[in-house]
Amino acid sequence: MTARSARRTTAPHTRLAAVGAIAVAGSLLLAGCGDQTDKNSSSDSSSSSSAPLASKLPADIRKAGVIQVGSDIAYPPVEYMENGKAVGIDPDIADALGKQLGVKFEFQNGKFDNLIVGLQAKRFQVLMSAMNDTKDRQNGINSDTGKKVGDGVDFVDYFTAGTSILVQKGNPKGIKSLDDLCGKVVALQKGTTSEGIAKTQSKKCTTDGKKAISLQTFDTDPEALLRLKQGASVADLNDFPVAAYNAKTSSGGKDFEVVGDQIEAGPYGIAVSKSNTQLRDALQAALAAIMKNGEYTKILQKWNVTDGAVTEAKINGGS
Numbered sequence: 001m002t003a004r005s006a007r008r009t010t011a012p013h014t015r016l017a018a019v020g021a022i023a024v025a026g027s028l029l030l031a032g033c034g035d036q037t038d039k040n041s042s043s044d045s046s047s048s049s050s051a052p053l054a055s056k057l058p059a060d061i062r063k064a065g066v067i068q069v070g071s072d073i074a075y076p077p078v079e080y081m082e083n084g085k086a087v088g089i090d091p092d093i094a095d096a097l098g099k100q101l102g103v104k105f106e107f108q109n110g111k112f113d114n115l116i117v118g119l120q121a122k123r124f125q126v127l128m129s130a131m132n133d134t135k136d137r138q139n140g141i142n143s144d145t146g147k148k149v150g151d152g153v154d155f156v157d158y159f160t161a162g163t164s165i166l167v168q169k170g171n172p173k174g175i176k177s178l179d180d181l182c183g184k185v186v187a188l189q190k191g192t193t194s195e196g197i198a199k200t201q202s203k204k205c206t207t208d209g210k211k212a213i214s215l216q217t218f219d220t221d222p223e224a225l226l227r228l229k230q231g232a233s234v235a236d237l238n239d240f241p242v243a244a245y246n247a248k249t250s251s252g253g254k255d256f257e258v259v260g261d262q263i264e265a266g267p268y269g270i271a272v273s274k275s276n277t278q279l280r281d282a283l284q285a286a287l288a289a290i291m292k293n294g295e296y297t298k299i300l301q302k303w304n305v306t307d308g309a310v311t312e313a314k315i316n317g318g319s
Contacts, residue, residue: 053101066104068108076245088303089303120151127153134266138316159305163239181213182211187227198213
């Protein structure tokens with residue numbers, strides 16, 4: 001899950017630059033994933049002794065053979081649960097990284113807007129949750145208040161995504177852009193870049209002499225989607241790959257459609273504590289390796305999201 005803190009603005013999440021139509025079969029998960037902690041190994045990694053980049057990892061992680069990943073696992077196709085296991089774009093990329101590093105990436109489920117707190121509390125070692133790399137997140141700034149709330153995190157950027165507007169099939173309310181949301185009810189996931197975009201637009205509405213947007217925020221995106229499906233809201237804002245996936249798969253494509261252009265495209269990043277630069281640099285090296293050997297491209301092709309590919313494993317490339 002952009003602002004996905006859009007999976008996501010307390011710390012923003014846009015959950016893709018122009019992306020091809022999502023052709024992944026699957027059903028929309030409309031039950032919230034909650035705050036429970038479910039461990040789901042996404043990796044079938046080689047042993048550390050044979051992995052080409054194992055020596056780059058911190059010794060304690062190399063010894064344990066596991067990297068704990070915090071994620072809000074209710075954001076298909078980026079990450080979601082299937083048969084009790086975390087699957088999607090992020091788990092597939094984590095699996096490929098694990099083969100380079102000789103470790104398993106174990107995904108643990110949590111609320112999106114609590115993930116950075118969990119990382120700082122050392123509940124997780126990294127975060128992969130369609131989380132946008134932003135300067136505010138890097139610097140530990142609350143995007144709503146502008147106040148310092150933490151040490152911030154470092155990001156290894158691995159994907160690009162923008163926010164999209166998802167509406168009911170047939171677009172009964174005639175929504176074409178953010179301006180059409182003034183005075184309307186919009187449901188979305190809290191703590192995301194999408195929430196930040198909606199709040200900024202709401203202020204613009206009132207400045208223009210129109211009514212503000214009535215925001216309904218939820219812990220998970222499936223909860224917001226259910227409100228939209230029921231007609232209790234006119235739109236949901238979320239990352240393009242997620243919006244496109246839901247438009248294609250929910251009730252066989254009969255529930256939703258994407259309207260308008262993508263908004264504020266930016267990079268997704270793997271978040272790492274600023275104190276763990278060795279792990280950050282190991283992840284960067286592993287990402288560069290799977291870009292070079294073609295595994296990265298194969299994963300994006302599998303999920304039909306190649307337009308969101310990055311060409312360089314940057315650290316803190318977000319703005």
